[in-house]
Amino acid sequence: MKNLLWIQGLTCGGNSQSFLCSENPEISDFFKEINLLWHPEISHDTDIMEILNRIYRNEIKLNFLIVEGALTGNKRFHRFGKYSTRYIIDKLKNKVDYIIAVGNCAVHGNYPALYDPDQITGIQFGLNGRKGFLSPKFKTKKGYPVINITGCPVHPEWITKTVLTLSYGIELKLDSFNRPKELYMYLSHDGCTRNEYFEWKVEAEEFGTKEGCLFYELGCRGPVTHAPCNKILWNGRSSKTRAGMPCIGCTEFDFPNRENYLETKKNMGIPQDIPLGVTKRAYIMITGVAKTFKNERLIKKLEETD
Ligand code: SF4
Incomplete structure (x- = not known):
């Protein structure tokens, strides 16, 4: 042994x-x-x-x-x-x-x-x-x-x-x-139950709710953080983002340098750190399109959808 x-x-x-x-x-x-x-x-x-x-x-x-x-x-x-x-x-x-x-x-x-x-x-x-x-x-x-x-x-x-x-x-x-x-080839974003909200740019209204993505306002670092938190679940059943709290990027080497983990830092309305592998130009175009075409299902409370 x-x-x-x-x-x-x-x-x-x-x-x-x-x-x-x-x-x-x-x-x-x-x-x-x-x-x-x-x-x-x-x-x-x-x-x-x-x-x-x-x-x-x-x-x-x-x-x-x-x-x-x-x-x-x-x-x-x-x-x-x-x-x-x-x-x-x-x-x-x-x-x-x-x-x-x-x-x-x-x-x-x-x-x-x-x-x-x-x-x-x-x-x-x-x-x-x-x-x-x-x-x-x-x-x-x-x-x-x-x-x-x-x-x-x-x-x-x-x-x-x-x-x-x-x-x-x-x-x-x-x-x-x-x-x-x-373990670290995944992003914490991979497997997050909020991915559809991320794609349609529907932000969570507050912490701890089931609906919405936490990237655009509430500081989520999931798309820039290498970690399998949404693949190998905590206690076998959950993760921060599943519970409605942003990923704070604790597996990255720039941790713990940030001042506010619960707020998305932006330059001229664009998140300072955009998803890995995406150019700023592509990010602006894709999120612009997502904002223009709403997904009605995603702007309702989950309990209100059929
Ligand atoms: S809450 Fe975070 S990890 Fe989940 S989809 Fe949004 S950005 Fe990705």
Whole structure:
């Protein structure tokens, strides 16, 4: 069985909470396939220093190192006695098969890095184009860079799918931010139940309603955000946009830079960020046509339609 070690840096623990709620597979079934060496929130009876020392001495083979949380050299935030999370990653980086950064804090520093973006980083990326703790050229002995699973938090299935795919020896294709393509080739817009409203340019009147798209006024980032949130549903049944709240683009590398997540920024009436792959000219023409020809069904409340 492959061994997995989960360590944390500066984190709220949200990715752990999400992971522990995994339903497909159930977390207990996942750990029948993968041997958990240690996790800070569920391994209270296990001595982490003993585990680390046995890995250092090559008595335990480490297959997966999952890191949650941002990294810093500041001693105030050391998590393992006198050792920092950075120190442990440095000691394990040439022993482990795969390093997986789970959540934006481990990927690029996220909210903690806003405090001091030069000192607080992700493992292989920093905030706004800065470098991370490990060199951009770093690869583990299996030939992969740090595999980034972005999100704030990430869906549990994004973690289990990635780990199980690699544990079965299947190649994982990565995008330019080292995220698994199988997950991040989709946009959060793909599979959204509001796509018809988007096409006919019918905006939601308020948050939390069933009708309307949230792109034109209410800040939805679905058409510019790589994430399978409307393909692999949250809790197996929903997503932000299905519940009537905009996608805030938390899987992208420009997160968390925006001032207002619930408002669409515009220039001369046109959204500043238009759907990926569409030119501004095409966008203006298509939305102009959609506005001219109304779809009567879509401007009624769903309950009022036949
Ligand atoms: S609410 Fe967002 S994700 Fe859904 S259709 Fe509109 S723009 Fe796309």
